[in-house]
Amino acid sequence: MSLAPRIIGIETEYGITVDGARRPDSGPPIGADEAARYLFRKVVEWGRSSNVFLRNGGRLYLDVGSHPEYATAECDDVRDVVVQDRAGEAILNDLAEDATARLAEEGIGGRVHLLKNNVDSAGNAFGCHENYLVRRRRDFQRTVDQLVPFFVTRQILTGAGAVRETAGGATYCFSQRSEHLWDAMSSATTRSRPIINSRDEPHGDPDLYRRLHVISGDSSVAETTTLLKLGMTALLLDLLESGERLDDLLLVDPMRSIRDVSRDLTATTPLELASGRRRSALEMQEEYLERVLAHTAGMTLRPVEQQALELWERGLRALRTGDHSLVDTELDWAIKERLVERYRAGSGAGLTDMRVQRLLLAYHDISPTDGLADKLCARGLMARVATDEEIATARTTPPQTTRAKLRGDFVAAAQERRRDHTVDWVHLKLNDATQHTVLCKDPFASSDERVAALIAAMGT
Ligand SMILES: Nc1ncnc2c1ncn2[C@@H]1O[C@H](COP(=O)(O)OP(=O)(O)OP(=O)(O)O)[C@@H](O)[C@H]1O
Numbered sequence: 001m002s003l004a005p006r007i008i009g010i011e012t013e014y015g016i017t018v019d020g021a022r023r024p025d026s027g028p029p030i031g032a033d034e035a036a037r038y039l040f041r042k043v044v045e046w047g048r049s050s051n052v053f054l055r056n057g058g059r060l061y062l063d064v065g066s067h068p069e070y071a072t073a074e075c076d077d078v079r080d081v082v083v084q085d086r087a088g089e090a091i092l093n094d095l096a097e098d099a100t101a102r103l104a105e106e107g108i109g110g111r112v113h114l115l116k117n118n119v120d121s122a123g124n125a126f127g128c129h130e131n132y133l134v135r136r137r138r139d140f141q142r143t144v145d146q147l148v149p150f151f152v153t154r155q156i157l158t159g160a161g162a163v164r165e166t167a168g169g170a171t172y173c174f175s176q177r178s179e180h181l182w183d184a185m186s187s188a189t190t191r192s193r194p195i196i197n198s199r200d201e202p203h204g205d206p207d208l209y210r211r212l213h214v215i216s217g218d219s220s221v222a223e224t225t226t227l228l229k230l231g232m233t234a235l236l237l238d239l240l241e242s243g244e245r246l247d248d249l250l251l252v253d254p255m256r257s258i259r260d261v262s263r264d265l266t267a268t269t270p271l272e273l274a275s276g277r278r279r280s281a282l283e284m285q286e287e288y289l290e291r292v293l294a295h296t297a298g299m300t301l302r303p304v305e306q307q308a309l310e311l312w313e314r315g316l317r318a319l320r321t322g323d324h325s326l327v328d329t330e331l332d333w334a335i336k337e338r339l340v341e342r343y344r345a346g347s348g349a350g351l352t353d354m355r356v357q358r359l360l361l362a363y364h365d366i367s368p369t370d371g372l373a374d375k376l377c378a379r380g381l382m383a384r385v386a387t388d389e390e391i392a393t394a395r396t397t398p399p400q401t402t403r404a405k406l407r408g409d410f411v412a413a414a415q416e417r418r419r420d421h422t423v424d425w426v427h428l429k430l431n432d433a434t435q436h437t438v439l440c441k442d443p444f445a446s447s448d449e450r451v452a453a454l455i456a457a458m459g460t
């Protein structure tokens with residue numbers, strides 16, 4: 001027996017800034033809005049829109065708030081999501097280079113930076129959303145409730161690491177986003193709202209499916225952190241779908257806990273459970289892992305699932321023993337902690353020192369030249385999952401085993417034959433006299449005669 005395949009996709013919003021620009025007429029500085037327009041210039045040129053689906057099946061768009069977003073195509077394997085997400089970064093980095101070149105041509109100069117983080121300098125929070133296909137059941141809300149404490153405590157492994165400044169001084173914590181969720185939450189009414197978006201939009205057959213839309217996670221820089229974030233969640237979903245319950249781990253106050261967990265780098269502060277007991281984030285994650293291990297015992301797991309389990313266990317051991325070196329090339333918060341501590345040891349700089357702030361920001365800069373990730377990888381300080389070749393291929397090639405293949409093939413054919421077309425996650429449409437539209441309700445279906453006919457109808 002093995003885990004049932006599951007459709008997963010990830011959306012990443014990026015922060016955008018421009019460094020060192022100077023208008024010839026000394027007009028106002030280039031803000032994020034304007035920078036985003038430069039970034040999307042080429043996209044709008046060929047796609048006639050700032051919301052396009054690409055030949056790799058993914059979606060690139062500019063939403064309100066000027067945070068460029070890339071949503072990967074739907075994948076049926078966590079490793080594929082990692083590759084597609086990195087392909088999105090590469091596509092966006094090219095756009096940033098192009099925008100920088102354009103600013104130079106116009107005599108403004110400066111460099112456009114894209115940051116894969118979750119809060120911008122103005123304090124606006126933005127997200128990295130995970131999407132998991134789940135079977136539609138009447139007790140969906142109950143599933144959501146059971147997942148909330150898992151997402152509240154998962155950040156001790158998958159948080160991106162952040163410096164938090166308070167009146168009493170600065171401390172290093174697990175997650176940047178957790179603080180902002182707390183802020184977002186104080187006026188909200190549903191306890192799970194900032195963690196799981198409850199909008200019912202399955203992007204698939206609504207009779208069969210729902211899409212679990214998780215909005216609480218940090219964006220991940222290290223590929224291994226993305227792998228763990230998605231892998232451990234998919235494993236837990238499988239456990240829940242097998243009928244197991246996690247009622248005994250419900251939290252009294254999830255939103256308070258999400259902040260408390262982020263702030264305690266030992267992960268040992270007890271949280272209040274609805275059952276009246278108290279458990280630390282570390283104990284809770286140990287409990288989830290134990291149950292998943294029991295659930296998967298005797299199953300044939302894919303390598304990526306084994307890798308997620310192994311890293312999950314080792315991450316918890318790193319916290320239990322205080323030996324963060326066990327994961328300091330794989331988990332963002334630990335990679336970054338090591339980076340910052342080394343820098344501070346050499347320079348004597350404090351956590352709030354400008355140089356440390358710049359280092360922290362550079363960690364999230366997706367540019368291979370301005371950012372740190374490539375350099376850390378080259379020096380063996382950040383682990384990889386995907387190869388450069390796989391990422392390069394994924395820029396134009398959709399995942400081959402899901403509906404993304406149909407979309408990618410359709411978009412490629414329409415682009416090559418210059419046919420006006422409209423696409424979303426479930427529709428493929430030719431905007432010609434026939435207005436022919438194909439509805440692809442099954443996200444697992446990678447071949448479809450109707451789509452083949454639609455492509456054939458475009459001629460050559
Ligand atoms: N049936 C599905 N189940 C799970 N994930 C899916 C499914 N279909 C598509 N996805 C994934 O869901 C994500 C949708 O991204 P998109 O940015 O369009 O999100 P949205 O929630 O629909 O809209 P928006 O961000 O505009 O609010 C993509 O990563 C995609 O791969």
Ligand SMILES: [Mg+2]
Nearest residue numbers: 011069071129
């Ligand atoms: Mg989105």
